[in-house]
Amino acid sequence: MTVAQRQQSVVEAYALIENKQERLGAIVDTARTLPPFSESERIAEHLVPGCTSRVWLRAELRDDTCHFTTDCDSPMVKGLVHLICECCEGLPPAEVARAEISVIEALGLWRDLSGTRQNGLRAVAQRIRQHAVAFAAA
Template identity: 25%
Template sequence: MVANGTIRERAHDIVEEFGLFDDWMGKYEYLIEIGQALPSLDNRYKTEAHRIHGCQAQVWVRPEMKNGLVFYEGDSDALITKGLVALLIRVLSGQPPQEIVQADLEFLDEIGMKDHLSSTRRNGLASMVKQLKLFALAHTGSA
């Protein structure tokens, strides 16, 4: 699924959606739902090359350049982690590499998921973001 709009607009939509839930449980249930809705990555792409390290769960992300835009697919064997992967893909996939490199991703804080970015959480969200950006950075010249 590729959403419309800029990174900022897509992030804003996500913040509004999570704003509908007033407690952590609702937010997490919604995150889990988002994770469940993300199509699984084809097994042949679940390779070491696509693996994000630093995660207690297994996480794979497969980036691809198409017409000067970066597209991401991803997966995880843990649902909360997969929900976070799905959010990142929804915000970043189909964007120009330069935009991805500069994205601030503050929305994770606004929806109450910021602590997942901490390296001590061992879910690798921080390394995930780094990998997504690194791929974009490598292609900033081709846009």
């Protein structure tokens, strides 16, 4: 599976919810079920610079595939970051490194976000790609 295929799957799942606000609410509700990082995981190494909300992203390579976990101090941002990670989860580093991650735009939510939130989500996508590039080179 590619990142584009994974994004399409996520979009199809959430597109069943026609109202954008309800769709965003469902994304936030999903994020609330995710386990938070422990204090020992909330370290500078995992903090994504460029985000207004504090976003922590942990990446690891297992069985030649990328795996991401995330936490955030904003439920909405946590949900959006989780969607981005979900599109890259379990895929080979080379696939993630070259991917255009556009799931938030495809869901029709991008335009409704503030410029600072957009910049933060771009920073998360960039950090994911940086991890993937490093994993591919290893």
